[in-house]
Amino acid sequence: MLIFIGMGLWDEKDISVKGFEYAKKADEVYIEFYTSRMMGTDLERIENLIGRRITVLERSDLEENSKKLIEKAISGDIAVLVPGDPMIATTHSVINLEARLRGVKVKIIHNASIFTAICGLTGLHNYRFGKSVSISYPHGNTVSKSPLNVIQENWSINAHTLLFLDLHPEPMSINEAIEILLQADEENILNGCYSVGVARAGSSNPVIRCDRLENLKKIDFGKPLHILIILSKKIHFTEYDCLKEFAGSPEELRYFVI
Template sequence: MVLYLVGLGLGSIDYMSLKAAEEIKNCYTIYLDTYTGFISKDLMNWLTKEFYGKLRLATRRDLEDNLGRILEEARETGIAILVPGDPLIATTHISLLVEAAKRKIPYKIIHGISIYSAAVSITGLQAYKFGRTTTLARFGDPRETYRIIKENLERGLHTLVLLDTADGGLTIPGALRKLLEAEDSLRYGIVREDTLAIGLARIGLQEELVKVAIVRELITESYPPPPHALIFPGELHF
């Protein structure tokens, strides 16, 4: 049989592909990755109802430590692993495919819409003017992220900063405070109170909000709940 690695898209039912919706219907067990990305309540309810008795919520541990068991299950019946976004953008799941290949278990990848492209496109900025993308963890050192913004800026490029979605998610104001701290420590002069940035909340979801303003304003704005992201523009082409 087949292991399906299925991208759910931006986290709402709307953004599942026709292929994803179709293929998982035929699967015997459906594991839902609950740790690499965002799943809206609506989508969660829909999946629970639609796949009652077949759906298993999977933590990182389930998909790593019990990987062998899941893969052997896929040898016998159709198994789907559902992942928010594109199932391979976070790369966590590539090990799953490597292991499946070793065990000669056939697999199929179903791409999903990723925040990696949607956040870029929604701003109207040119995709070709983006440098390296980075992430900011909720409890971690922001200085590496800050260095990447600097590296891109020096070449005139925009930076997409994806914000941690775990445990309720890192917010735009929370992320900006962390970056202002990094500035205090590194003194690059890149993110300051008067720096222009773009705050992105719940891209592709109903409450989607895109706000272009200086940091001081972005930090006091109110937003719908995460997932949030930030863009620091490089040279603007208009």
């Protein structure tokens, strides 16, 4: 059996009691920090909590060499610890599919994801988020337009956009992400739009700030991981109240309340 165990958002104690028990009993335990990171802990602390030696998987172990992992799971119980909730990353769902096509049972032990955690941190309503999208580091001089397209699509249905920031080679900061967005924005569609930056979700010192995109760019959010939200053109009054209290949003945001 292949057991994907979500590790949650921040440190080793975000694992569920069920995940902990499965990791303890498994024949072999692996972990990957490729699809996301656990900034509040490290391998040693995770090994100490579980009481097991844990092998770190590289990108290639999850992609072109994923067969090896699947083959081990034919005869034994293989636990793979992953940051956040497993299967948000398509990398995991491809392994899930391959394993099941080979007749290997796959178990998923779910955990917290930034995707829902941001609602608690910002007060934004979950049901008002549209499609999410990633911001990648530019390849040479080419900056992807795809985040801008998704933001516009979401605006057309009055929805917020969650932007995941690139992790490779190093976790991208909110400031870098805004720089990349503005660089791609030749038609100036982002001019004056409101945004929310969230740093270190799940930790005891998250930073949450709401402002116009150009102002947010100047704020120091501190250590990673960071994520960015572009607000829809209309917000709910309880979203306004929460953003004011939780994210220090400017007074003029009230003109955007439905």
